[in-house]
Amino acid sequence: MSNVSNQIRASSSLIKRFKQRMTNPAALVQCRSFTTLEGHRPTIVHKRSLDILHDPWFNKGTAFSMTERDRLDLRGLLPPNVMSSEQQIQRFMADLKRLQVQARDGPSDPNALAKWRILNRLHDRNETMYFKSIYLLCSLDYESSMLAYKHKWHFLLSVPLWRPDYCSRHTDYELSPFYGQFKVLIANIEEYAPIVYTPTVGLACQNYSGLFRRPRGMYFSAEDRGEMMSMVYNWPAEQVDMIVVTDGSRILGLGDLGVQGIGITIGKLDLYVAAAGINPQRVLPVMIDVGTNNEKLLKDPLYLGLQEHRLDGDEYIAVIDEFMEAVFTRWPHVIVQFEDFQSKWAFKLLQRYRNAYRMFNDDVQGTAGVAIAGLLGAVRAQGRPMIDFPKQKIVVAGAGSAGIGVLNAARKTMARMLGNNESAFESAGRQFWVVDAKVRNVTYWPRILIMNLLSVLTRYCKTTVIDLESLVEAPRISFAYCSSTLNFKNVHGLITEQRENIDPQALPFARKVKEASHQGLWEGASLAEVVREVKPDVLLGLSAVGGLFSKEVLEALKGSTSTRPAIFAMSNPTKNAECTPEEAFSIVGDNIIFASGSPFKDVDLGNGHIGHCNQGNNMYLFPGIGLGTLLSGSRIISDGMLQAAAECLAAYMTEEEVLKGIIYPSTSRIRDITKEVAAAVVKEAIEEDLAEGYREMDARELRKLSQEEIEEYVMNNMWSPDYPTLVYKKD
Numbered sequence: 100m101s102n103v104s105n106q107i108r109a110s111s112s113l114i115k116r117f118k119q120r121m122t123n124p125a126a127l128v129q130c131r132s133f134t135t136l137e138g139h140r141p142t143i144v145h146k147r148s149l150d151i152l153h154d155p156w157f158n159k160g161t162a163f164s165m166t167e168r169d170r171l172d173l174r175g176l177l178p179p180n181v182m183s184s185e186q187q188i189q190r191f192m193a194d195l196k197r198l199q200v201q202a203r204d205g206p207s208d209p210n211a212l213a214k215w216r217i218l219n220r221l222h223d224r225n226e227t228m229y230f231k232s233i234y235l236l237c238s239l240d241y242e243s244s245m246l247a248y249k250h251k252w253h254f255l256l257s258v259p260l261w262r263p264d265y266c267s268r269h270t271d272y273e274l275s276p277f278y279g280q281f282k283v284l285i286a287n288i289e290e291y292a293p294i295v296y297t298p299t300v301g302l303a304c305q306n307y308s309g310l311f312r313r314p315r316g317m318y319f320s321a322e323d324r325g326e327m328m329s330m331v332y333n334w335p336a337e338q339v340d341m342i343v344v345t346d347g348s349r350i351l352g353l354g355d356l357g358v359q360g361i362g363i364t365i366g367k368l369d370l371y372v373a374a375a376g377i378n379p380q381r382v383l384p385v386m387i388d389v390g391t392n393n394e395k396l397l398k399d400p401l402y403l404g405l406q407e408h409r410l411d412g413d414e415y416i417a418v419i420d421e422f423m424e425a426v427f428t429r430w431p432h433v434i435v436q437f438e439d440f441q442s443k444w445a446f447k448l449l450q451r452y453r454n455a456y457r458m459f460n461d462d463v464q465g466t467a468g469v470a471i472a473g474l475l476g477a478v479r480a481q482g483r484p485m486i487d488f489p490k491q492k493i494v495v496a497g498a499g500s501a502g503i504g505v506l507n508a509a510r511k512t513m514a515r516m517l518g519n520n521e522s523a524f525e526s527a528g529r530q531f532w533v534v535d536a537k538v539r540n541v542t543y544w545p546r547i548l549i550m551n552l553l554s555v556l557t558r559y560c561k562t563t564v565i566d567l568e569s570l571v572e573a574p575r576i577s578f579a580y581c582s583s584t585l586n587f588k589n590v591h592g593l594i595t596e597q598r599e600n601i602d603p604q605a606l607p608f609a610r611k612v613k614e615a616s617h618q619g620l621w622e623g624a625s626l627a628e629v630v631r632e633v634k635p636d637v638l639l640g641l642s643a644v645g646g647l648f649s650k651e652v653l654e655a656l657k658g659s660t661s662t663r664p665a666i667f668a669m670s671n672p673t674k675n676a677e678c679t680p681e682e683a684f685s686i687v688g689d690n691i692i693f694a695s696g697s698p699f700k701d702v703d704l705g706n707g708h709i710g711h712c713n714q715g716n717n718m719y720l721f722p723g724i725g726l727g728t729l730l731s732g733s734r735i736i737s738d739g740m741l742q743a744a745a746e747c748l749a750a751y752m753t754e755e756e757v758l759k760g761i762i763y764p765s766t767s768r769i770r771d772i773t774k775e776v777a778a779a780v781v782k783e784a785i786e787e788d789l790a791e792g793y794r795e796m797d798a799r800e801l802r803k804l805s806q807e808e809i810e811e812y813v814m815n816n817m818w819s820p821d822y823p824t825l826v827y828k829k830d
């Protein structure tokens with residue numbers, strides 16, 4: 100696989116197979132229809148919808164015109180941008196060339212994207228096998244995966260060269276001996292989650308326009324306004340249990356990826372199947388393409404999404420409203436998980452729909468639950484009871500949808516422990532210090548200039564050691580913001596009530612200026628300064644800024660008053676983690692608790708001890724929340740159900756484990772933890788009288804179930820990757 104010519108040579112077997120097929124009469128009949136396609140006479144097809152997309156003879160992929168998409172029930176089954184065949188060839192060649200350069204997502208796994216491709220092809224061919232045989236495939240070492248490329252190159256291309264971009268069912272439909280030899284009985288999720296989920300899924304999204312072969316899921320675009328109610332009927336499955344939807348505006352920590360964000364919905368639903376046992380025929384990944392503000396994608400001729408700026412305001416809401424109405428009309432019992440919406444919309448949409456539909460926002464609510472479980476674990480790891488949680492001092496970096504979700508949930512949990520009244524809520528709020536950074540529109544620039552200068556002066560009056568160079572630099576920068584850009588101001592650091600145009604979501608966590616000043620802090624104090632003064636028990640990052648927990652910040656954390664400071668570097672993917680576990684253990688000390696959003700390896704501390712790296716990711720909760728909601732038949736997803744899920748995860752770890760610094764289970768236990776979380780959600784839905792039952796288990800029957808019976812009920816409803824017996828029946 101060293102260069103393109105080698106790759107093309109390797110695919111010659113594919114061309115040979117095509118020639119062989121051409122000599123057999125059945126193939127020739129099909130060939131005639133191919134000839135008519137070449138000519139300008141129409142070809143009669145007896146298929147519609149996905150059957151066409153899966154037929155290499157008729158499939159044109161992204162080149163189907165809008166009228167053909169309407170005529171053939173294809174609307175919504177393809178990304179919205181119609182491509183010419185020349186563009187398809189260009190896209191294919193660009194992708195082929197890109198493979199010359201090894202894909203990288205950090206030094207840990209240079210072959211990650213290649214593995215993702217292999218898995219994706221298998222997913223397209225054979226779902227059961229995909230979920231079953233993943234284990235060895237993913238644990239292939241470098242040599243074996245190179246070998247795989249060399250000998251089974253057509254699996255990766257999945258495109259016969261004689262008809263570029265038309266995927267071939269015939270060449271890759273069967274499970275090859277390559278996969279056959281790696282047949283294993285149980286999927287090893289620990290190995291495959293990093294490929295189909297974070298971090299590699301991020302890389303896949305970034306390259307999705309190049310990687311796209313067969314469509315998976317549905318696309319609703321701003322162009323489809325007024326059509327969505329009929330479009331949902333283009334999806335072939337009669338029943339859909341779980342939809343994960345994104346508008347691509349904030350994919351992991353990678354920003355606005357537009358239509359390419361559909362990759363994350365596919366990755367999340369893979370976990371629904373693998374962890375929660377949701378039947379893969381009943382999941383639906385959805386992309387709502389309302390444009391993109393990513394300038395690079397707007398200019399990219401090969402981008403598959405709408406090349407216009409994002410819809411905003413009422414127009415945007417109207418599109419999402421129409422989508423929600425359409426899917427709930429066709430599938431009234433579906434559950435919709437909102438994923439990776441920019442915070443501007445995440446909260447508004449959650450408030451808009453949560454009492455009307457079975458929906459939740461994973462980044463806001465799923466992440467909050469996982470963080471609470473981890474924070475309680477960190478208290479236990481200090482050898483203290485969970486009830487001591489309200490005494491923890493917590494510094495949070497990043498007040499976006501995830502950060503605010505965590506802050507709200509943590510504050511409520513503390514308040515409950517303190518007596519669940521107003522004063523408990525007030526005093527809980529004082530345990531948090533929030534640091535954020537935003538670029539804001541500023542209209543009254545002279546006033547801002549004065550405020551900036553004042554804040555710089557305050558800052559240097561408070562600092563004991565004055566760095567002369569930065570003292571000169573800082574006012575100049577402040578002045579530059581105000582004079583050269585006039586309309587923008589970079590607002591950053593500790594949030595206090597002094598902050599201008601503060602986000603309403605962040606307002607409840609703004610520190611009182613007087614209080615801050617008593618602590619030696621001020622509006623806009625840097626993260627390092629906050630950590631130094633507060634000496635927190637926990638430092639939690641949801642900022643999407645890789646390396647934000649710099650050496651200076653980690654050094655400052657050494658002053659923590661905790662016997663066992665905890666660091667949650669939760670941003671994804673790997674390169675966006677606020678720090679690595681190596682940095683954390685080496686700078687702060689061996690005794691810390693460490694968790695990250697994407698997986699890292701444990702750290703050898705060199706003294707016979709291991710620094711445990713926990714994965715603090717919402718994957719431990721969302722599959723169980725979805726499954727529990729489905730099986731309870733709850734009308735909505737209540738705060739109580741989410742809280743029950745979080746508490747279940749927190750209680751899952753044994754005392755022995757938490758004392759070792761293990762606060763989250765290993766991903767290999769995800770199916771078991773998901774079962775327990777789902778059971779907790781079902782139980783809570785019953786207690787809140789929200790459960791309406793599922794299939795033959797009606798609400799009355801549900802209420803009679805004991806704890807063990809609920810768990811058994813959940814387990815019995817989890818799909819397993821076994822081939823069913825197939826029987827043909829005429830329509």
Ligand SMILES: NC(=O)C1=CN([C@@H]2O[C@H](COP(=O)(O)OP(=O)(O)OC[C@H]3O[C@@H](n4cnc5c(N)ncnc54)[C@H](O)[C@@H]3O)[C@@H](O)[C@H]2O)C=CC1
Nearest residue numbers: 351352442497498499500501535642643670671696716717
């Ligand atoms: N581990 C997990 O389960 C989850 C992790 N995440 C990760 O969290 C990150 C943030 O996600 P969202 O909150 O949805 O995004 P967001 O864009 O809504 O929030 C990010 C926040 O960080 C702030 N920020 C930017 N630079 C900063 C700096 N230098 N210092 C302090 N704050 C800064 C931004 O102003 C913004 O408020 C992403 O990387 C995402 O992948 C999100 C959900 C779950």
Ligand SMILES: CC(=O)C(=O)O
Nearest residue numbers: 351439462671716717
């Ligand atoms: C894990 C997740 O949902 C995120 O990073 O956005």
Ligand SMILES: [Mg+2]
Nearest residue numbers: 351438439462
């Ligand atoms: Mg997310």
